[in-house]
Amino acid sequence: MHATGLQCKRCGWQGELELTYQCPLCGYSLDVLYDYNRVDVRAFQKSLETYYCMWSFGQLLPVQDPEAIVSMVEGNTPLYQSKQELGCRLYLKDETRNPTLSFKDRPNTVGISVAKELGFKEVSIASTGNGGASLSAYAAKAGMACHVCVPDVTPLGKVLQIAYHGAELIRCQGDYSDSFRRNAALSEKMHWANVTSTYINPYTIEGDKTIAYEIFAQLGNRIPDWIVVPLGAGPLLSGIYKGFRELNLLGLCSSLPRMVGVQAEGCAPIINAWRQHKQKVTAWVHCDTVAGAIADPLTGYESDGTRTLQCIYESDGVGVKVSDASILQAVENLARYEGIFAEPASAATQSAVQTLCAEDVIKEEDVVVGIITANGLKDSEALYEYSQQKDKQHGAAGR
Numbered sequence: 001m002h003a004t005g006l007q008c009k010r011c012g013w014q015g016e017l018e019l020t021y022q023c024p025l026c027g028y029s030l031d032v033l034y035d036y037n038r039v040d041v042r043a044f045q046k047s048l049e050t051y052y053c054m055w056s057f058g059q060l061l062p063v064q065d066p067e068a069i070v071s072m073v074e075g076n077t078p079l080y081q082s083k084q085e086l087g088c089r090l091y092l093k094d095e096t097r098n099p100t101l102s103f104k105d106r107p108n109t110v111g112i113s114v115a116k117e118l119g120f121k122e123v124s125i126a127s128t129g130n131g132g133a134s135l136s137a138y139a140a141k142a143g144m145a146c147h148v149c150v151p152d153v154t155p156l157g158k159v160l161q162i163a164y165h166g167a168e169l170i171r172c173q174g175d176y177s178d179s180f181r182r183n184a185a186l187s188e189k190m191h192w193a194n195v196t197s198t199y200i201n202p203y204t205i206e207g208d209k210t211i212a213y214e215i216f217a218q219l220g221n222r223i224p225d226w227i228v229v230p231l232g233a234g235p236l237l238s239g240i241y242k243g244f245r246e247l248n249l250l251g252l253c254s255s256l257p258r259m260v261g262v263q264a265e266g267c268a269p270i271i272n273a274w275r276q277h278k279q280k281v282t283a284w285v286h287c288d289t290v291a292g293a294i295a296d297p298l299t300g301y302e303s304d305g306t307r308t309l310q311c312i313y314e315s316d317g318v319g320v321k322v323s324d325a326s327i328l329q330a331v332e333n334l335a336r337y338e339g340i341f342a343e344p345a346s347a348a349t350q351s352a353v354q355t356l357c358a359e360d361v362i363k364e365e366d367v368v369v370g371i372i373t374a375n376g377l378k379d380s381e382a383l384y385e386y387s388q389q390k391d392k393q394h395g396a397a398g399r
């Protein structure tokens with residue numbers, strides 16, 4: 001409601017609240033500005049106590065006309081204290097509990113609502129599956145046409161969601177970056193609103209940031225020491241950090257959390273840059289990981305990775321890469337000890353917490369929140385294959 005315009009995250013260029021995909025001066029990605037002085041802080045505090053869905057935080061979301069909002073009660077997900085003893089005070093934010101079973105409903109409800117408000121009739125997205133499944137559902141709800149570019153290796157569960165919601169499914173050869181490029185070109189030509197959740201759409205991270213508000217409320221108006229987030233290009237991480245910064249700007253908290261970015265060893269462009277103390281991210285050459293939802297090589301939009309890297313530095317955060325074996329073990333442990341069935345990309349969160357506790361980067365008394373981004377049923381092929389292999393190993397051990 002109190003959004004005032006767009007601003008370039010690099011050179012400071014400012015523009016109107018339109019669907020602008022990059023800075024006209026320097027090409028970098030954009031960010032939504034607000035007039036924080038106009039926010040009714042008391043009402044915002046009230047919404048921290050009584051929120052029903054993400055849109056309860058509408059004062060800090062970029063839609064003016066309530067009629068434009070396309071919502072399916074996204075957000076308001078549980079925060080559980082972990083039952084496993086991993087070496088810190090770990091909480092799990094269960095984003096599998098969103099309408100289409102992933103956190104992508106948060107960026108998409110904002111992205112599609114802004115598109116509708118601006119008069120677009122058709123939306124599009126490049127996705128490794130979850131983003132597409134989500135946007136397809138929201139487009140169905142809104143009666144808008146939807147076009148989804150996915151890599152041809154996308155798991156069946158996600159593809160079925162997209163198809164059943166009636167979106168046009170465009171399977172693309174190659175990795176996620178190839179789908180990204182195809183969708184950007186098609187969207188430009190056909191005048192579809194591009195809701196892809198890299199930073200190309202400046203509005204979607206506004207949805208991601210509501211996770212911060214909820215965590216703050218759920219911890220009894222406290223700021224955790226660490227937030228652990230699996231990264232594609234990283235808007236989820238930057239969005240959550242923006243949410244905490246806003247709480248700070250509104251005078252509701254005095255500290256900020258340190259952000260942990262997590263990638264798989266088989267696709268870790270942002271983490272490698274962090275480990276080498278670089279200021280810029282370079283593209284990954286060949287992605288190979290079981291965590292398909294975060295396999296983004298960033299080819300052609302490396303600066304999106306750089307924006308995430310800068311956010312990790314700014315928060316005094318850390319980058320971690322984890323092996324596929326540890327990810328699959330974490331899927332099992334989350335299911336077995338927490339009652340949460342998570343897809344591999346989401347379980348990477350838990351592998352990272354274990355790594356950082358073992359390295360004593362995260363201390364025993366630290367309060368840590370791990371984001372569990374999507375449901376395991378969405379990637380059932382990978383998990384079925386893993387369970388079969390495990391059965392075989394057990395067999396060989398002479399059960």
Ligand SMILES: *Cc1c(COP(=O)(O)O)cnc(C)c1O
Nearest residue numbers: 130232233234235236293373374
């Ligand atoms: C999209 C996605 C991520 C990464 O989020 P980004 O904002 O693209 O970095 C993590 N986990 C899952 C399951 C996802 O679908």
Ligand SMILES: [Zn+2]
Nearest residue numbers: 008011023026
């Ligand atoms: Zn610029």
